[in-house]
Amino acid sequence: MASNKRKVMLPHTMGKQGVAIVQAREDIELVIYQAGIAQADLLPQLVDCAGIALSATPFKQTEMNAAPAMQVVARIGVGFDAVEVPALTARGVPLMVVGIANSTSVAEQAFHMMISLAKLNHHMDGLVKGGKWNDRHQILPMEISGKTVLIVGFGRIGTRTAPRCKAFDMNVLIYDPYVDPAVISAAGFTPVMDLDAALPSVDFLCIHCPKNPETVGMFDARRLALLKKGAYCVSTARGGIIAEAPLYDALKSGHIAGAGLDVFESEPTPNDNKLLTLDNVIASPHMAGITTEAVAAMAVMTARNILSVLDGTPMKENAVNPEVFG
Numbered sequence: 001m002a003s004n005k006r007k008v009m010l011p012h013t014m015g016k017q018g019v020a021i022v023q024a025r026e027d028i029e030l031v032i033y034q035a036g037i038a039q040a041d042l043l044p045q046l047v048d049c050a051g052i053a054l055s056a057t058p059f060k061q062t063e064m065n066a067a068p069a070m071q072v073v074a075r076i077g078v079g080f081d082a083v084e085v086p087a088l089t090a091r092g093v094p095l096m097v098v099g100i101a102n103s104t105s106v107a108e109q110a111f112h113m114m115i116s117l118a119k120l121n122h123h124m125d126g127l128v129k130g131g132k133w134n135d136r137h138q139i140l141p142m143e144i145s146g147k148t149v150l151i152v153g154f155g156r157i158g159t160r161t162a163p164r165c166k167a168f169d170m171n172v173l174i175y176d177p178y179v180d181p182a183v184i185s186a187a188g189f190t191p192v193m194d195l196d197a198a199l200p201s202v203d204f205l206c207i208h209c210p211k212n213p214e215t216v217g218m219f220d221a222r223r224l225a226l227l228k229k230g231a232y233c234v235s236t237a238r239g240g241i242i243a244e245a246p247l248y249d250a251l252k253s254g255h256i257a258g259a260g261l262d263v264f265e266s267e268p269t270p271n272d273n274k275l276l277t278l279d280n281v282i283a284s285p286h287m288a289g290i291t292t293e294a295v296a297a298m299a300v301m302t303a304r305n306i307l308s309v310l311d312g313t314p315m316k317e318n319a320v321n322p323e324v325f326g
Contacts, residue, residue, distance in 0.1 A: 018299025102289035107160035109288035113260025153209030211238035221246035
């Protein structure tokens with residue numbers, strides 16, 4: 001009977017491959033909700049919900065209070081800055097993420113942005129389409145071979161971006177204070193112990209660290225000024241790790257040659273964001289981890305994460321707060 005089924009809520013944006021896995025379970029009542037649902041509309045639906053998958057929907061203490069039957073919350077991704085983890089942990093509810101399901105897609109986008117900036121793709125495209133072919137020698141692209149890239153964060157994504165850079169003969173530096181330098185060296189890269197001391201030698205800064213109180217504003221005016229003049233910045237992590245106001249100033253002055261941004265302090269970023277007025281900025285709408293392959297893989301992993309907890313066989317390696325399992 002329907003009353004004996006456990007209710008699982010999935011956003012309408014979730015890949016069909018994952019939805020099908022949940023839908024096939026006769027003991028699950030599947031509810032599809034709008035990913036941009038207002039809190040006032042979401043809260044009543046949480047009363048009898050046992051599991052929920054989140055895209056961009058926040059889930060904090062208010063949502064937790066409204067969900068007395070909740071057993072598992074899952075992110076269709078790896079970032080969880082919109083989820084109040086302590087509120088879940090206090091109730092013994094795990095927050096599950098998708099592990100490496102979209103890591104390759106994000107690494108590819110980060111490397112793509114580095115290539116696009118170095119080769120002035122946006123500018124060159126404009127010359128051809130604008131009938132300015134004869135202006136092509138005024139600003140020259142550059143090779144990335146031999147250039148130095150500093151990758152901040154050597155986790156699921158940083159470990160994939162690094163070999164791509166090395167394959168193009170870049171000098172790869174890694175800054176991650178939570179990874180043993182011996183591990184970085186064994187992987188074939190150069191560990192950085194002092195971030196500030198490394199910045200003046202960097203041609204490309206590529207950010208892959210999580211967003212947390214330690215990393216918000218990590219690259220402020222002071223640190224951006226330490227970068228080598230003419231360096232490029234790429235971020236596919238989270239908005240706010242690079243402070244946008246000083247980044248704009250550094251780009252406008254030419255101290256930083258260009259930036260590739262998949263993430264912004266506020267999303268969607270306002271149309272009047274000054275960064276969008278700059279020709280040396282390329283942007284994407286937080287899509288680095290959203291490709292055909294990644295959407296399918298994340299959907300499948302999200303479905304498995306939810307069902308594993310409901311079935312009493314949790315995939316503990318995907319839990320942000322595994323301590324809830326005892």
